[in-house]
Every structure is written in C-alpha cells, then in structure tokens.
Amino acid sequence: MNTEKKKGWKEIPMAGVCWVPSTSYLTGDWKIYRPVWDSEKCTRCVLCHLYCPDGAITWKAKTNEMIFNYDYCKGCGICEAECPTNAISMKLEGEP
C-alpha cells in the first residue's frame, strides 16, 4: 500500500488536472497468462505491437527484437491470437 502522505488541496494543481503519468501505475499483476516470445519463429512483422491494447510490446530497432513489458501486460492474449507465425505462446503466470 501507498503509505506516503497524500497531498492537500493547496499542493495539487488547479482545476482537477491529472499530473502523474499512468506509466507509474503497473497493471501487470492483472494477468493470469503471460505471453512468451520465440525469437526464432518471429518475423518481426510488429503486428503484436500494433494490436496490443496496452502498448506493452515494443520493437527495438537497434537489436531487432520485440520487448514484452510484463509490468503493463494484462494477459489478454490478442498478441498470441493475431501472431501469423505462432511465435507467441501463453503460459500460466508462475510457470517457467
């Protein structure tokens, strides 16, 4: 739990402006299944990046690899269902 003291009305921005980026809130613990990426089968079509509702998959151009950010992945399985080469498989959280 967040134990730090909450800000009072004098310290927060005026007019109900949201000032904390949502990336500081991790949604990764929502998932039951987690996507596991197979670098061999992957053709880097980046469809998983485009279809991911959470932006949890990014393509790193320098090393040409897909990066799965499990801090934000909610485990919906869209990437597995849409992968044309079956390079992504869903594994139960906690399994190796």
Next chain:
Amino acid sequence: MASEWKFTAKEIAERPDLFMSGHRACAGCAPATVHRLVLKATRGPTIATNATGCMEVTSTIYPFTAWKIPWIHTAFENAAANASGIEAALKILRKKGRLEYEHVDVIAFGGDGGTFDIGIQALSGAVERGHDFLYVLYDNEAYMNTGIQRSGGTPLGAWTTTSPAGRKIPGKPQLKKPIADIMVAHEMPYVATASPAFWIDLIKKVRRGLEVEGPAFLHVIAPCPRGWRSDPSKSIEISRIAVETCIFPLWEAIDGEYNLSAPSKLMALRPERKKTVKEYLKMQGRFRHLFKPEFEHLTGKIQETVDRRWQKLLKRCNMP
C-alpha cells in the same frame, strides 16, 4: 488534398505511443487499441478531447493520465463542442501571432453513447458550423462504462442489461442507427468507417481526416470483451469478421462521394468470400439466446438487414 502518406509497419512501430501504458481498461479492450492507432497517425502537435465514456474514465483516473498530449474532458454530451471551442481558440491565437506551430490538429473521441444518443446535437452543430476537427467514434455498441446499457448503437437482438434476453423478448428489438450515413447527410468533407483489424486502412483514414479542411468523422468498430461477452483474445478477430460478414463495411465518403475501401471491395468483387452473420454472432455471448430454437428466425432477420444495407451501400458506391 496533400499527397498520400506512405508508411511501413516498422515506421509506425517506431513512432512514440501517445496513449501510454498503464491505463486501466480491461484486458483485451479494442477501444484502447483504436486510441493507440489513431494517435500513431498524428502529423504534429495535437489536442485531444474526450466525451465521457470507457476510455475517458480508464485513461484518466485521478491523478494518473495516459495521454501524452494536451487533453480535456468536460461533460458527456459536448466532445464536439469542446473540439470546436479548441479550434476557435487556436484560430484567434494564430490571428494574434501567439501560435508558433503551423497547424495544430484537434481530435475529439467519443463512444457510441456519447455520439449516437447524448452527443449528437453537439456533433451536428459543430459540423454545421464547419470547424476543422476530426471526430473519432469508437463504437462498442452499448454504454459499457456504466454497466452495459443499451444505446442507439446496439445492434438488433443483442443482450444488454436494459434489453435483457428472456423467454419473450430476444434482446434489443430495434435496429442500429446508421450514424455514418447521418453524418454524410450533413454534407461534410470527410466521413469514413474503419476497423482496428485493418490497421493500415485505419491509420490512412485518420491522416486523411486530419489533412482535410473542415470537419471529419471516423466511425471505428471496437469490440468490448466484457460487454460483448467474448474472449478477450478475440477482440481483433471479431472486428475483422464484422468486416468480412459486411455487418460493418469499410468505406469513405469524400464530399459525399461514396467509395468502398480495400477490405470491403474484396467482399463486393468476390461475394463467395462473404461470411454469414452466424459466424459473427456465435463468437459473442450477447447473442447466445439467438441460437435457441424459439429465436432462430431472428438470425435470418439480422442477415436480411445486413444484406439490405450492404446492397444499398454498393449502389451508392456504384459497384455492380
């Protein structure tokens, strides 16, 4: 209109996500995918405004915000009025020489409740006044945010909490409102429909809508696994099958001239590839009651309606 924007998937992947991770939409939320893809198509400084709805609530839970661009929300019914206000403010700032950018785009996002029912007067007024903005309607076919109540966008026979399927009444008894055709009737410069499954088509249409002088309207289908009672991993597939069954054909109307887009043109030229509506219905739990023997006739009625609207569209597009 400016020359066509050409891009590859990797170029799009390298563009930063303006709709960030960490928003609190459900797993498998297609509206979140739609927001990400729409904001990938921006051409520079952009201001967004939201009608109240799922994506407004889940993206900005105080004090968090998922938007990397200036964003404003005031009420349910006035996303389009907000957009026209922003556009008018930009105009006067430019006149006074206090705007350093060449162009600032305004995008208004609305759900189907905030567009079909509650927001249509604000939208109609903003379009009539001719403000330069893009209105993106992400259509998840009910008020999902407040607990799956029926809206003007809910299709015939769908279960919702306010049109429950019982022994006598098979879900919603009315048809879906053809909102995009209503917008074409406003004689606005650009109206289009899109599906997140055909992402190239979607991104191109967003860019065209931003480039056009005057108001533009984009109707995007966005499956909601929670409200449609479907598998979260099938959200994108459902939006693809909606196009392949011609339930949600993809077209664009530039100055009132209808044109079929590539995925739907294929269905027009190769009618044997067209799927039956049953394939679309069986993927979703909200149509489960339609497969009971007493409501079997309703699938026929849905197919009839879809075929009628498809034939009407083909005639408008001058297709055989």
